[in-house]
Amino acid sequence: MLNNNIEKPSAGSPQRELQWQQRLYETPGGREILGCIQCGTCSASCPLTDQMDHAPRELFALVRDGAMEEVLRSNTPWFCVSCYQCMVRCPREIPVTDIMYALKRMAAEAGIFPKGHKMPGLYKIFNQDVARYGKITGSILMGRYGLRHPVDMASKMGTGLGLLKTRRFDFTPQKMVDPRKIAALLKRKRTHIK
Amino acid sequence: MKYGFYPGCSYKSEAGYKESVEAVCRAIGVELRELPDWNCCGATSMISMDAENAHLLTARIFALASKYGFDAVVTTCNACYTALRKTRKILKADAGLLAVINHQLVAEGLGITLLPKVRHLLEVFYQDIDAAAWTGKSPAGIGDIAVAAYYGCQLTRPWGDVDHPERPQMLDEFIKRLGYTVVDHSARTLCCGASHFFPYQDQCRPLVDKIIAEVRRKGAQVVTTLCPLCQLNLDAGQETRKGPPMPVPYFTQLAGLALGLSPVALGLDKLLNPIDTLLRKIR
Numbered sequence: 001m002l003n004n005n006i007e008k009p010s011a012g013s014p015q016r017e018l019q020w021q022q023r024l025y026e027t028p029g030g031r032e033i034l035g036c037i038q039c040g041t042c043s044a045s046c047p048l049t050d051q052m053d054h055a056p057r058e059l060f061a062l063v064r065d066g067a068m069e070e071v072l073r074s075n076t077p078w079f080c081v082s083c084y085q086c087m088v089r090c091p092r093e094i095p096v097t098d099i100m101y102a103l104k105r106m107a108a109e110a111g112i113f114p115k116g117h118k119m120p121g122l123y124k125i126f127n128q129d130v131a132r133y134g135k136i137t138g139s140i141l142m143g144r145y146g147l148r149h150p151v152d153m154a155s156k157m158g159t160g161l162g163l164l165k166t167r168r169f170d171f172t173p174q175k176m177v178d179p180r181k182i183a184a185l186l187k188r189k190r191t192h193i194k
Numbered sequence: 195m196k197y198g199f200y201p202g203c204s205y206k207s208e209a210g211y212k213e214s215v216e217a218v219c220r221a222i223g224v225e226l227r228e229l230p231d232w233n234c235c236g237a238t239s240m241i242s243m244d245a246e247n248a249h250l251l252t253a254r255i256f257a258l259a260s261k262y263g264f265d266a267v268v269t270t271c272n273a274c275y276t277a278l279r280k281t282r283k284i285l286k287a288d289a290g291l292l293a294v295i296n297h298q299l300v301a302e303g304l305g306i307t308l309l310p311k312v313r314h315l316l317e318v319f320y321q322d323i324d325a326a327a328w329t330g331k332s333p334a335g336i337g338d339i340a341v342a343a344y345y346g347c348q349l350t351r352p353w354g355d356v357d358h359p360e361r362p363q364m365l366d367e368f369i370k371r372l373g374y375t376v377v378d379h380s381a382r383t384l385c386c387g388a389s390h391f392f393p394y395q396d397q398c399r400p401l402v403d404k405i406i407a408e409v410r411r412k413g414a415q416v417v418t419t420l421c422p423l424c425q426l427n428l429d430a431g432q433e434t435r436k437g438p439p440m441p442v443p444y445f446t447q448l449a450g451l452a453l454g455l456s457p458v459a460l461g462l463d464k465l466l467n468p469i470d471t472l473l474r475k476i477r
């Protein structure tokens with residue numbers, strides 16, 4: 001919650017905070033945050049606000065305050081499920097979901113992750129599998145995730161068994177004919193784009 | 195009619211999606227030509243970590259469409275649909291980025307010469323196929339099945355251009371055309387938890403509960419979906435729910451039944467919550 005009377009627990013250096021804020025404003029649609037009227041429509045529309053450190057409206061208030069380290073550390077963007085409900089409803093047409101994506105990328109780049117959140121790791125193995133095989137296989141992804149979170153996995157046995165019984169569990173990954181094409185493509189960008 | 199087809203990663207192992215799409219397309223004369231050696235669209239994952247790579251993944255799919263001469267790409271997954279449409283919009287507005295991306299693709303002998311339209315199979319079924327192809331074939335008893343149409347998030351959003359973002363009608367109208375009874379409800383575009391459902395089951399289950407409770411309250415006997423992730427979440431997410439489980443068939447499975455195709459040919463035995471009791475209504 002926003003409370004200006006207590007010191008912010010995770011304030012970065014003012015200069016760094018300002019840099020991050022500028023970077024966010026420079027991403028496509030980022031500057032639109034300045035037009036946010038703090039109406040709260042996004043927060044009221046969001047399916048997972050009850051899990052979020054800051055609901056979207058509040059997160060944008062923090063951005064404008066320059067409290068960027070707190071923003072980047074918060075679990076809010078990682079709990080964003082990309083349902084676009086906020087975006088289609090925002091009276092100022094602010095691309096809220098795209099800003100959540102941008103914040104995730106900035107946090108990932110800065111190596112700041114909300115403690116214990118499971119999405120950064122899941123995205124990582126998903127993206128690794130894409131780079132390796134060119135395609136994703138649900139059951140393989142679940143298996144790799146399960147190795148990281150064995151306790152979590154136990155609660156999913158029922159679903160796993162159900163998929164087995166209905167012959168929907170793949171034991172080998174689906175692949176492109178030549179997955180190296182994707183690995184090469186994804187690597188090549190570093191030398192050309194930006 | 196011939197279409198370039200992008201099945202996406204979740205298509206093959208799903209609860210009879212592939213079976214029913216193929217059977218229905220055969221029955222009504224739609225030819226889906228799979229783009230050879232397609233790659234994952236990156237879904238919401240790649241764009242969360244790396245925007246340029248996300249654009250490259252989707253751009254390669256567009257380039258395949260160019261190579262094989264398709265001016266439209268048809269998908270069966272809402273997440274693919276939105277990932278593709280978002281990149282399309284960006285590339286359409288940014289010739290510079292398109293040129294850079296084409297430069298990356300050239301090593302594989304690919305390039306985007308025309309940005310293809312991105313369409314969901316529902317749009318093809320509803321808009322391109324003559325309504326008469328669907329009507330009048332339904333076996334007796336189809337009208338006794340009460341269906342709730344569930345669209346999920348990513349068909350009508352983020353831009354609300356395909357259909358109304360909160361009260362879409364396309365799937366409702368299509369199901370009606372097939373001869374089913376359609377129930378009105380307010381959960382059409384509520385979120386099912388998407389990719390968060392897997393790591394955050396307990397947190398996302400209330401979302402599924404809300405959808406199932408709403409459609410049941412309105413008298414639905416099945417809730418139909420058009421996205422593999424929605425189907426899995428609604429189907430598997432009822433595991434701990436009290437009360438009788440609600441079957442979650444794909445819209446293509448309902449289409450197949452209405453065309454008189456056999457439940458097994460439509461992969462209906464692959465649903466986690468069985469639909470057998472309802473099938474007995476069809477004669």
Ligand code: SF4
Nearest residue numbers: 036037039040042090
């Ligand atoms: S809905 Fe838009 S204007 Fe309202 S608080 Fe959210 S971002 Fe700001």
Ligand code: SF4
Nearest residue numbers: 046080081083084086
């Ligand atoms: S797109 Fe993200 S932030 Fe917006 S309503 Fe959905 S989950 Fe919440």
